[in-house]
Amino acid sequence: MEKIPILKMGQFLLVTIQVDLYDRLALNLESDLVQMVSTTEARGVLIDISAVSIVDSFMGRIIGNIASMSKIMDAVTVVVGMQPAVAITLIELGLPLSGVHTALNVEKGMELLKNKILVNGEVPDYDDDEQYDNLDGTE
Amino acid sequence: MEKSRITTTTNSMTILTVLNKDNFKIEKEQDVVPFRNRVKEHAVKIGMGLVNQTKLITAASELVRNMLRYANGGEILIEVVSKIRENGIRLTFTDRGPGIENVERAMTDGFSTGKSLGLGLPGAKRLSSEFTINSVVGKGTIVTIIKWKNG
Ligand SMILES: Nc1ncnc2c1ncn2[C@@H]1O[C@H](COP(=O)(O)OP(=O)(O)O)[C@@H](O)[C@H]1O
Numbered sequence: 396m397e398k399i400p401i402l403k404m405g406q407f408l409l410v411t412i413q414v415d416l417y418d419r420l421a422l423n424l425e426s427d428l429v430q431m432v433s434t435t436e437a438r439g440v441l442i443d444i445s446a447v448s449i450v451d452s453f454m455g456r457i458i459g460n461i462a463s464m465s466k467i468m469d470a471v472t473v474v475v476g477m478q479p480a481v482a483i484t485l486i487e488l489g490l491p492l493s494g495v496h497t498a499l500n501v502e503k504g505m506e507l508l509k510n511k512i513l514v515n516g517e518v519p520d521y522d523d524d525e526q527y528d529n530l531d532g533t534e
Numbered sequence: 535m536e537k538s539r540i541t542t543t544t545n546s547m548t549i550l551t552v553l554n555k556d557n558f559k560i561e562k563e564q565d566v567v568p569f570r571n572r573v574k575e576h577a578v579k580i581g582m583g584l585v586n587q588t589k590l591i592t593a594a595s596e597l598v599r600n601m602l603r604y605a606n607g608g609e610i611l612i613e614v615v616s617k618i619r620e621n622g623i624r625l626t627f628t629d630r631g632p633g634i635e636n637v638e639r640a641m642t643d644g645f646s647t648g649k650s651l652g653l654g655l656p657g658a659k660r661l662s663s664e665f666t667i668n669s670v671v672g673k674g675t676i677v678t679i680i681k682w683k684n685g
């Protein structure tokens with residue numbers, strides 16, 4: 396079964412959703428991400444949904460679940476790149492996505508994550524050599 | 535369906551012309567994305583803007599999920615319809631599932647028998663230009679929505 400790759404960038408996990416997800420793929424992503432937050436002790440999760448054209452209540456709930464589970468494990472979730480039409484639609488659908496931070500793009504999202512973690516009283520520890528570790532591959 | 539037990543929340547009696555008809559069967563979860571793509575094709579063809587397309591497809595996605603989840607699937611009629619000045623897409627979702635006991639309650643934000651968000655029906659109504667639901671316990675449910683190109 397196909398899988399959505401999760402990249403580790405320092406203390407953050409980065410997921411780029413490239414297609415409109417089938418339900419099972421989305422559910423797998425939820426459990427994989429939550430597990431990876433736990434095993435890598437990541438402090439932030441960045442989900443890029445700029446290629447996603449439809450977010451219904453099912454997908455919205457998965458995004459919300461990822462955020463609230465990550466929060467329990469002390470990680471912040473930021474959703475980036477939501478298409479304006481999707482944002483407008485979500486409001487009318489009645490899905491507030493509360494507890495999920497949003498940013499315009501990956502760069503702004505990273506900035507937001509770093510700020511959030513600083514506000515929580517910790518200085519993130521970066522290792523520049525380690526920026527694009529795909530945990531599915533070998534290091 | 536038995537007349538006395540049909541519940542209709544909204545009902546509009548506009549004179550419509552049907553310009554195009556297309557049927558889609560939903561049997562499994564993997565049918566959802568192709569169905570949404572089919573709706574999109576029709577919406578694009580009539581020149582519907584991106585925001586209205588997104589609202590229509592999101593509403594359709596909610597209704598198709600309900601069909602799968604509560605009624606094990608069903609059929610959707612996709613129609614291009616026209617009234618005096620405007621074209622639109624009409625979607626009719628028909629299933630032979632258990633029906634809905636209390637439609638008014640099912641249309642309330644947050645009500646769910648499936649432990650999910652309970653936003654599908656009320657959300658789909660908000661996202662559509664017109665929304666009609668008929669449900670008969672033991673027989674099935676029919677939901678019809680219209681999204682006007684500019685509405
Ligand atoms: N096609 C259907 N057949 C039977 N019951 C349905 C159908 N669609 C919706 N329902 C009922 O209406 C409730 C509300 O639906 P909805 O607003 O989509 O929220 P959710 O799917 O999150 O429960 C469902 O929990 C279910 O009990």
Ligand SMILES: [Mg+2]
Pocket residue numbers: 596599600652653654655
């Ligand atoms: Mg639903």
